[in-house]
Amino acid sequence: MEIFPCTLVYIDIDAAASPNSTSRDPRSYARQAFCLNKSLLQAGMPRLNIFTNAPALAASCFGSTAEDRRPVVHELVASVNVPKSTEFYGAHFKLDLLEQVARMLGSGALLLLLDADMVAIKSLDEGMLRLCADAGVGAFDISDQVFPAYGSANVIKDLEIVAGRHLLNPRWYGGEFLISTPTFLMTLVQRARAHCERYVHEIARLQHHGDEAFVSSALNTLADEGQQIVELGAYQAIGRHWSGNTHRDLRWFQHCCFVHLPDGKALIERESHYPDFKLTRFWRAVSTAHFFNRARFSVKLCFEATSVARRWRRIGGGRGAGLNKTDEAAEEIGR
Template sequence: MKLFPCTLVYLDEDAAPGPNSTNRDPLSYVTQALCLNNSLRRVGLPMLTIVTNAPERVAQRFAGTPPEHWPAVTKLAATIELPKNMPFYAAHFKLDLMDQVAASLPDDTMMLLLDADMVALLPLDRSLIDRCAEAGIGAFDISDQVFPAYGSESVVADLEIVADRRLRNPRWYGGEFLLATPASLRRLVPRARAYYARYLSESARLEHHGDEAFISAALNTLVDEGQPLVEVGAYQAVGRHWAGNNYRDVRWFRCCSFVHLPGGKALLEREARFVDFAPDRFWRHLRVAHLRGRARHALKRIARVLNCSRLAMWSAFAIRGAKG
């Protein structure tokens, strides 16, 4: 089974920037994709294809990069409509990308949908690819990160609102990694389109927005109906890393095939300046960013404790004053 690595770069200056993006350059995601493509080349995976609504603008960012290092670029046939101020606006168009890929991929090729702010560190395990090909879908379950952060009741409620049904075992799947056969995509995309329409109509009731909401709802209902699904995170096919976060020891990520850095886009853009991706250089910079993040988290905790102490002290003074 062959792989077709692809990523979405949707450009619209009138839309709200992504919540995790600090670079207001609309082409910054293209720079990140160049880094991702360099890392794919290094581990022997196929060239990245950027699917975009603005191929000419995307290609402009390749200037200064050797042509043999350029990703492929494909025009996106965008069909969905949504408010420009919707959080994660651009990511919603992954649904159009998936629809387009489902119609064009040969049966012996699996879509490997990746976010641009990722790097490939190791080749994907061949036995895992075979398992995903047999099942039809390999997805990244991040419920253990999302449920504690937002409350399982809130997350499950959103999934069941979008799906308009009770789910047997609700799971939240990360949008940065999806491995799927064309046949499975042809089952997933129509379901996701139906749920996207409901997601849009119910958006005021939802706590969570973005492609993960309606894609996760679609995956959950397909699994409930018997669709096999391989959870790729357990195999360390992909890990989501936030600098300074203690969710996992940073060394765990060194054994992942892919690392997603939603808060490390600037690091990836710096890495893209180099002709080739060097893991040792990447890890050196990642460790520095992680230690800085740890320091920021510690300072925030100290500040919260001090604020609570001040509030308690002022409350005590106020009580004594009232008694006096």
């Protein structure tokens, strides 16, 4: 099936940087997108379409790369209005990207929305793409990561505030991966626009900021009305990997079609400087970062355990401490 890979590169040096990015270089995301494009070509997929508010700046990152190996750059028509101090400020403009792409796509094509800090490992399964075409949409359900991290009640509260209604089966969808037909995309954009207005109005009450809040709410309300959503993570179309995290074994991600590295932006930027994308070199860099951060996390846990033990002895008063002292120590450690 025909796919249209695209990503957003929104550049504004006066806006809040992404909490997952340490770079202040305005071309950082463009270089990451350049690496993503190389990985798409290596995997046998079409060139990446970059939608950006700074086309010339983005294109300046491509160097002497041949025209047919470069990403295709489109100027973004931006309309979303949120305070520049908002977390994930640039990501809000994915809604404008979705609307723009919905008007460009042919009837037989599928949108493939990607984040810039991703790489393609292999081509997407044709059977899965057919399921998405039949249903209208495939999305990446990351509720199993978001609910435990922030508390399911807090996440659902945000979703229902933005949706403006009770949700039957609230799910949180990652903004880094979406597959859609043009017809469904127009429906999604219309619904997400309405939810985005409520999101902006209620932004001070929300724990979660960014495009995922109103796009997830839109997908949830459409699902409550009968819309089928293909869960792309179950097919290993996409995996979200944090270096050092034990959520899944690193080997699991090697079987995904795409890997998202939210904390690996610098790694992907380094990869962008090579003439071609090579899987062996990429996995070596990912593995090194992963095991380094696992070791650092282990040291941190050991240090914290030692600190807790010291506080226990200090507050508990040693072996002869009575019941009340022990209770005080436990209470202090719980804090």
